[in-house]
Amino acid sequence: MPEFVPIHLLYLAIAIALEVVANVLMKLSHGFERKGPAVAAIACALAAFTALSYAIEGIQLSVAYGVWGGVGLMATAVLGMVMFGERLRGSGWLGLGLIMLGVMLMKFA
Template sequence: MPDFAPIHALYLAVAIALEIAANVLMKFSEGFRRKLPAAAAILCALAAFTALSYAIEGIQLSVAYGVWGGVGLIATAILGITLFGERLRPSGWLGLLLITSGVVLLKFT
């Protein structure tokens, strides 16, 4: 991965964590019928985009967005399996493998 200041990596990590939290809170909101998790999901999503905007000040947009989206998606899928008992078909596992490969390949851009 190209050189960047550690603060930008921290912003990216915060953005990823907030995106994952927003996704899990959306599930807990039951289609936005439960107001508290719904409001928290919206706040987490807005905060995630804010943190991402700070991260891309020092990290290439393609790298930051790719890592943010890829890691967030993988972590959300794992939490869906562990917290909500969701199941993935073999094609879903293949998709996660391909996303992981893509994020790793971004290291070399």
């Protein structure tokens, strides 16, 4: 693995943000019936994978992908609650907590 360069963390943060935006746009597309949000969701998802590919040049794949997926899932869940009034039961909160723990443990991988 090459020496750590902070730009790779920026690429990872961009990948996470784009993934979350893509997920919200998918919801707004109503099952891809609304073409504008659907096309934007696909573009954001492709851009997220592109940013992730740059991130893994300097961050281990297992760490980058785990953080990308875990943080993206947590942010998407929070936005679902804020923007769409979605709610989680206790088991959902437990699951989010376990994901957060897993992401923190990946730092030591």
